[in-house]
Amino acid sequence: METALKSKSWNTDYLNAQREIGDEPADRVIAAVVRNHAIAKVDEMFNSLVRNDGIVPEHMPPEVHAFLDETAALPEWADPDLIARGENFFDLHWPLIVTFLFCGSLPNAYAAHRGAQVLFLTARLKTQVERRIFETAQFVLDVMAEGGVGPAGHGVRTAQKVRLMHASIRQFILHDPIWQEQWDPEWGIPINQEDLAGTLMTFSIQILDGFKRFRIPVSAEEAEAYLHVWKVIGHVMGVREELIPADVADGYHLAYAILDHQKGRSTAGIELTAALLAFMEGKIPVRIVRGLPAAMMRRCIDADVADMLAIPRANWTGALVALVDWLVRIGAALAPNSRRVHPLLDRMSTDIVQALIDLDRGGERTPFSIPKSLRAPI
DSSP: OOOSOOGGGOSHHHHHHHTTOOOHHHHHHHHHHHHHHOHHHHHHHHHHHHHSSSOOGGGSOHHHHHHHHHHOSOOTTOOHHHHHHHHHHHHHHHHHHHHHIIIIIHHHHHTBTTTHHHHHHTOOSHHHHHHHHHHHHHHHHHHHSTTTTSTTOHHHHHHHHHHHHHHHHHHHHHHOHHHHTTOOGGGOSTTOHHHHHHHHHHHTHHHHHHHHHTTOOOOHHHHHHHHHHHHHHHHHTTOOGGGSOSSHHHHHHHHHHHHHHHBOOOHHHHHHHHHHHHHHHHTOSOGGGTTHHHHHHHHHSOHHHHHHTTOOOOOTHHHHHHHHHHHHHHHHHHOTTOSOSOHHHHHHHHHHHHHHHHOOOTTSSOOOOOOTTSOOOO
16 A cells, blocks of 8 residues: 555545545446346345344345455455554543544534435434444444454454445435435435545544544554554445545545535534434433533534534533543543543443443344453443
């Protein structure tokens, strides 16, 4: 994999072009399924992927089996040592990473006014929004747990599942009249390459940005290792090689090039953010601090983005977050290798994870699964 910075090519014209490109290998497989088995088979396959936490072989046509075999291999530049170090970093900080995911990464993703449209169209109901939140957090844990991107790891298989779901959604939106009516061509191809790269940055660079905003020390080696795991998963998910950053510095260029290109006020972004806030606030047991998720979001993202998403202004909990910021810096300096950087952040992280564990998934799906390799959150 090249090591030179790629960011000079990530200009507006380039990113606009990426919005017209899907995922050719996965799209070709779905087109073959339609051609050989009819669109009903894609619908059956998609429902199986949604309702099951793995990929159920008997529901998959032979074209999909071949695709899974072909795309399971890691890229030749994947570094096992870097992967292991990235997993160790996640093991140390994973509850806090989940908090940064919910309070920073996802809101920034919702601020992408074109990319957020497909999330909005496919998650209209409250239960679907909560399911999406659940699945996003589970995806991160599957990828980053020890061995997640190994030969038998859940991370690679989960990434393949998500890739097939993306291709199925593109098929439905682009070719089904009911979906076509709701899709504006100005938004580009659904789940296009810019959106895929932005998603990759959501799980990697935007998480590292959370640590930076709270001034929690992360060594350069830890940051590069954490990003490396996601670069490998990006490859498995069908992100084009030219959109996989060379290193963390390059990743920041890409993440903010995409955010600057995409950010804008939209009904989709506002409603997705409101649903995320409602989920988080509804799971905080102490009513007096239920403004904390909004305050945390405003601490984890830029003010103009928070305003675009109509995130409420921080109440008194804004001062609490500022105090936490100060105490976290002191705690991190005194105990740089401790996950427990501050009791309030620890508690918020735990409440979020507990809410995921308690989420009702209709009885037919497995509950939120914390891999055995990860330590207890508190």
